[in-house]
Amino acid sequence: MSGTGAGDDTGSVVSDADATVEVGEPLVKVRDLKKYYEDDGFLGGKPVKAVDGVSFDIRKGETLGLVGESGCGKTTLGRTILGLESATGGDVTSNGREVASLSGRELREWQRDAQMVFQDPDASLNDRMTVGEIVREPLDAHDWKGRTERKERVFELLDLVGLNEEHYYRYPHQFSGGQRQRVGIARALALEPEFIVLDEPVSALDVSVQARVINLLEDLQAELGLTYLFIAHDLSVVRHIADRVAVMYLGDIVELGDTEAVYTDPAHPYTASLLSAIPGSHTETERRRITLRGTPPSPRDPPQGCRFATRCPAKVRPAEFDDLSATAWERIDALHTVLRERQNAESGLGEQLKRRLGLAANASDIEEVVDDLFERDGGGAGGGPGDDGLLTDAARTAVEDAVRFARQGDDAEATAVLREAFGSVCNRERPEDHVVGDDGRTSACVRHTDEYDEPTVVIDRRYGRDDD
Amino acid sequence: MSTITDSEDPAAIAALDGTESFLERVLAYPRPAAVWTVVALALFALEAGAVAHFVATLLVDLVRALPGTYDPAAFSRLASATAQVPTLLSRETIPNAGYWNGRSFVGTFLQLPPHLAWFLRVGLVYVYSFAFVAWIWVGFDRYRRYYRAADWSPRDDVIDRFRNHYWGIFGLVVVFMFVVMAVFAPALGPTTVEKNMQNPYGHTITHWDAEQNEPTQVTVGQANRASQSRGTRTNNVAPLSYDQFGRYHPFGTLPTGRDLFTFIAAGARISLVIGLLSVSLSIAIASTLALLSAYYKGAVDLSFVLLSDAVMALPQLLLLIMLTVVLSGTWIGNLYNGAFVLALIFAGTGWPYMWRSFRGPALQVAQREWVDAARSFGQRPTAIMRKHMLPYITGYVLIYGSMTLGGAIIAIAGLSYLGLGVNPPTPEWGRAVNAGQPYVDTVSWHISLIPGVLITLVVTGFNALGDGVRDAIDPESDSAAGEAGGRGGGA
Numbered sequence: 001m002s003g004t005g006a007g008d009d010t011g012s013v014v015s016d017a018d019a020t021v022e023v024g025e026p027l028v029k030v031r032d033l034k035k036y037y038e039d040d041g042f043l044g045g046k047p048v049k050a051v052d053g054v055s056f057d058i059r060k061g062e063t064l065g066l067v068g069e070s071g072c073g074k075t076t077l078g079r080t081i082l083g084l085e086s087a088t089g090g091d092v093t094s095n096g097r098e099v100a101s102l103s104g105r106e107l108r109e110w111q112r113d114a115q116m117v118f119q120d121p122d123a124s125l126n127d128r129m130t131v132g133e134i135v136r137e138p139l140d141a142h143d144w145k146g147r148t149e150r151k152e153r154v155f156e157l158l159d160l161v162g163l164n165e166e167h168y169y170r171y172p173h174q175f176s177g178g179q180r181q182r183v184g185i186a187r188a189l190a191l192e193p194e195f196i197v198l199d200e201p202v203s204a205l206d207v208s209v210q211a212r213v214i215n216l217l218e219d220l221q222a223e224l225g226l227t228y229l230f231i232a233h234d235l236s237v238v239r240h241i242a243d244r245v246a247v248m249y250l251g252d253i254v255e256l257g258d259t260e261a262v263y264t265d266p267a268h269p270y271t272a273s274l275l276s277a278i279p280g281s282h283t284e285t286e287r288r289r290i291t292l293r294g295t296p297p298s299p300r301d302p303p304q305g306c307r308f309a310t311r312c313p314a315k316v317r318p319a320e321f322d323d324l325s326a327t328a329w330e331r332i333d334a335l336h337t338v339l340r341e342r343q344n345a346e347s348g349l350g351e352q353l354k355r356r357l358g359l360a361a362n363a364s365d366i367e368e369v370v371d372d373l374f375e376r377d378g379g380g381a382g383g384g385p386g387d388d389g390l391l392t393d394a395a396r397t398a399v400e401d402a403v404r405f406a407r408q409g410d411d412a413e414a415t416a417v418l419r420e421a422f423g424s425v426c427n428r429e430r431p432e433d434h435v436v437g438d439d440g441r442t443s444a445c446v447r448h449t450d451e452y453d454e455p456t457v458v459i460d461r462r463y464g465r466d467d468d
Numbered sequence: 469m470s471t472i473t474d475s476e477d478p479a480a481i482a483a484l485d486g487t488e489s490f491l492e493r494v495l496a497y498p499r500p501a502a503v504w505t506v507v508a509l510a511l512f513a514l515e516a517g518a519v520a521h522f523v524a525t526l527l528v529d530l531v532r533a534l535p536g537t538y539d540p541a542a543f544s545r546l547a548s549a550t551a552q553v554p555t556l557l558s559r560e561t562i563p564n565a566g567y568w569n570g571r572s573f574v575g576t577f578l579q580l581p582p583h584l585a586w587f588l589r590v591g592l593v594y595v596y597s598f599a600f601v602a603w604i605w606v607g608f609d610r611y612r613r614y615y616r617a618a619d620w621s622p623r624d625d626v627i628d629r630f631r632n633h634y635w636g637i638f639g640l641v642v643v644f645m646f647v648v649m650a651v652f653a654p655a656l657g658p659t660t661v662e663k664n665m666q667n668p669y670g671h672t673i674t675h676w677d678a679e680q681n682e683p684t685q686v687t688v689g690q691a692n693r694a695s696q697s698r699g700t701r702t703n704n705v706a707p708l709s710y711d712q713f714g715r716y717h718p719f720g721t722l723p724t725g726r727d728l729f730t731f732i733a734a735g736a737r738i739s740l741v742i743g744l745l746s747v748s749l750s751i752a753i754a755s756t757l758a759l760l761s762a763y764y765k766g767a768v769d770l771s772f773v774l775l776s777d778a779v780m781a782l783p784q785l786l787l788l789i790m791l792t793v794v795l796s797g798t799w800i801g802n803l804y805n806g807a808f809v810l811a812l813i814f815a816g817t818g819w820p821y822m823w824r825s826f827r828g829p830a831l832q833v834a835q836r837e838w839v840d841a842a843r844s845f846g847q848r849p850t851a852i853m854r855k856h857m858l859p860y861i862t863g864y865v866l867i868y869g870s871m872t873l874g875g876a877i878i879a880i881a882g883l884s885y886l887g888l889g890v891n892p893p894t895p896e897w898g899r900a901v902n903a904g905q906p907y908v909d910t911v912s913w914h915i916s917l918i919p920g921v922l923i924t925l926v927v928t929g930f931n932a933l934g935d936g937v938r939d940a941i942d943p944e945s946d947s948a949a950g951e952a953g954g955r956g957g958g959a
Contacts, residue, residue, distance in 0.1 A: 082844055084840060084843060084844055107846070108846055111844070111845055111846030112845075112846070115844065115845060116841070116844045118837050118840070118841055119837075120837060123836060123837040123838065124837040124838050124840075124841045125838055125841075126838040126855070126856050126859075127622060128622055128859045128860070129855070130618055130621075137842065137845070137847065137855075138845040138846075138847075140851075141842075141845060141846055141847040141848065141851065142845075142846065168617070169616075169617035169618035169619075170618060170619075170620070171618065171620065171621060171622060173620075173622065174620060184841075187841070187845070188845075190845075191845065
């Protein structure tokens with residue numbers, strides 16, 4: 001049951017590369033894939049870096065889970081791999097075919113080999129067509145055999161996904177969410193693909209239905225030898241279905257490895273934080289819950305260096321500030337985030353003009369923030385952060401400098417000051433993938449080098465029970 | 469929801485499992501289909517001669533219109549042969565000719581007064597038309613009940629909602645009556661355009677001359693001159709009255725003495741043809757461009773925006789005047805008495821407004837995930853636009869089409885009121901309004917008022933139909949397309 005079904009393609013030559021990939025070998029290779037969305041705005045602006053240099057393999061016959069917070073670029077990655085979005089850079093190859101540059105017969109072949117199941121079965125099925133027409137459409141689009149064979153094939157597919165033949169003439173409206181998703185799966189299977197991107201296929205369904213659809217997907221994989229890229233934000237679903245899992249943050253894959261290994265012993269600080277967010281999970285890992293502060297930064301302007309540095313619980317800190325308390329770091333990071341956000345805030349033309357002219361745009365905001373963060377007593381405009389012992393002298397000087405710039409409306413300079421003072425290798429270098437463990441797992445964190453302590457060790461030290 | 473499994477349905481239908489084709493289902497239970505077909509054929513047979521004659525004359529016109537020297541003789545023979553086929557609703561079957569010789573009616577239908585004969589004919593035409601439509605509805609209902617494999621479709625809901633929309637049904641009835649008037653125009657009029665307007669001195673009528681106490685022949689032209697409506701008591705033929713030659717005038721006469729009802733019925737045909745032609749051309753252009761805009765976006769969309777802005781910047785009225793002058797006398801300018809050119813100009817200048825209305829919904833539907841899904845398995849762009857986008861703008865097409873059609877009718881009337889547009893003496897409603905203008909405050913008020921009221925009624929009907937269709941298709945968008953109704957004036 002592999003590949004395009006060579007016999008179906010009457011008269012046309014079938015690619016030699018077809019079906020040469022053994023189970024376990026890479027079926028789809030993604031190398032340094034980038035997808036930027038350019039801004040059409042008048043003032044130009046930076047592109048949104050939805051996927052920013054991602055490399056991994058999807059092995060034949062496996063289920064690769066892709067997890068991450070909303071907006072981290074999971075779906076874009078899946079769509080770019082399929083060729084639904086044109087990649088900005090890098091490439092996707094499968095069976096020796098370069099997906100981005102395919103055209104004509106080869107493109108048609110790829111469109112048969114790779115399919116997608118969409119998140120929302122309400123939205124992905126045209127509700128003016130009957131289920132039969134919907135499932136038959138890929139066959140029609142590829143001129144698959146004759147009319148009667150197509151109808152037979154649709155009946156076969158409906159049966160395969162657990163629907164009945166009499167559903168052929170019903171409309172999507174008449175089905176429950178789970179049944180609709182089965183229709184979507186039947187449509188994806190119509191052309192006998194070998195690779196399917198499942199874009200959060202169960203997240204729109206009732207929990208009671210999710211399990212059944214997941215089981216169906218697993219059965220189909222076993223029966224048809226399918227390869228899945230399973231995109232989800234529900235970590236427990238991924239743990240259930242995926243053989244390997246890739247963790248994505250802000251357009252980048254931070255950790256990739258065998259599901260069980262990643263789940264039981266996360267290597268990357270982000271993975272650790274994410275897993276710790278699963279209710280009940282911290283009892284299993286015997287670790288305190290690590291709260292991820294704030295929201296991910298805008299992909300339009302990702303942080304320099306490590307993407308996760310702004311929220312990282314294991315961020316490398318400069319030696320001279322070693323004696324700062326956890327609370328102090330939390331506050332400083334918060335101030336940093338506020339300043340960054342101010343800097344990148346979409347501001348109107350008037351605001352921009354004011355800033356250019358050096359007029360303080362919204363100085364009062366920053367005063368309030370600093371007051372809140374450092375409990376500064378209202379000692380007039382010149383008053384520095386409070387002397388409650390939270391900050392050391394050096395730290396306080398840096399914070400004061402930053403606040404001064406911010407007060408003048410120069411958020412860029414203020415951010416730079418903070419980065420200069422409290423930044424580290426995490427803010428300067430984009431970490432490379434490091435192999436961790438003995439099963440080829442990779443994790444992109446500088447702490448995997450010998451120079452630094454392992455992330456988990458640091459997290460335990462900073463957030464572990466003894467630190468309580 | 470499920471009508472197939474209703475207990476009253478015969479076992480043959482209940483036994484089907486829902487996977488058979490339409491033909492198999494008909495064969496399994498052929499009675500409703502057979503009965504329907506027999507009655508439909510019987511209804512059609514009543515008018516078969518007229519249909520055949522219409523097709524034959526169309527062929528003759530087509531051959532004549534083609535720039536070439538084909539001999540239409542063969543088709544002309546066919547046309548005259550088909551004219552001989554008797555049809556129930558022709559003026560020959562129920563004539564309203566004849567006269568009163570002082571004691572009884574001579575040569576009238578069943579010895580009835582001519583006005584009763586005319587009413588009978590008109591009544592029959594409308595009864596027949598409504599029966600025909602009702603029978604088509606019965607057919608659809610039977611199809612839905614017995615033969616459609618799907619026991620429910622989204623269109624059923626649309627139809628159900630429309631059936632409860634009384635304003636929309638009012639519109640539908642008005643529009644339908646207007647269409648029937650246009651289609652049966654030759655049979656409806658008390659006389660014909662050919663006899664009464666185009667060649668009045670080539671035809672004669674027999675009337676009873678009271679002074680000489682005997683039937684007398686007179687040409688229609690002479691009779692017309694003596695039955696003018698010119699605003700004085702002695703010089704007026706009011707609605708629902710006979711003139712002195714015993715001719716019945718349901719709507720009275722024009723200042724020229726011609727029959728106003730015949731004029732209006734024939735004018736309905738012209739209005740409908742121009743309206744339908746221009747609106748369907750506009751729709752074709754507008755929806756194609758809207759789909760392309762929405763699917764490809766970017767440069768394609770921008771170029772259409774520029775193009776439509778350019779077209780919208782053209783002064784439509786000036787263009788109309790100019791082109792009618794330039795094209796008058798050419799073969800295209802003479803097609804259908806100049807109506808064809810008018811329709812082309814309306815379509816050519818009217819599509820940008822429609823395109824703008826379709827573009828929004830098209831852009832919306834292009835964002836839907838099923839369009840993406842279709843792209844993901846390699847569906848061709850044309851098929852995506854046709855199957856996944858077009859059905860979602862059809863509602864807007866119907867709404868704007870219906871409302872624009874009303875606008876086109878106003879525009880055509882407005883143009884002929886100004887003395888432009890359709891070449892005289894071809895009847896056109898606007899020209900009747902114009903002709904009656906000097907007499908609005910006299911006894912001859914009917915000349916302007918009747919066509920004026922009819923224009924208003926028909927345009928209201930088209931707008932009401934559009935409203936009904938909109939509410940039926942999308943019950944939530946109560947006023948989403950409301951601004952379309954305002955556009956219309958045209959000229």
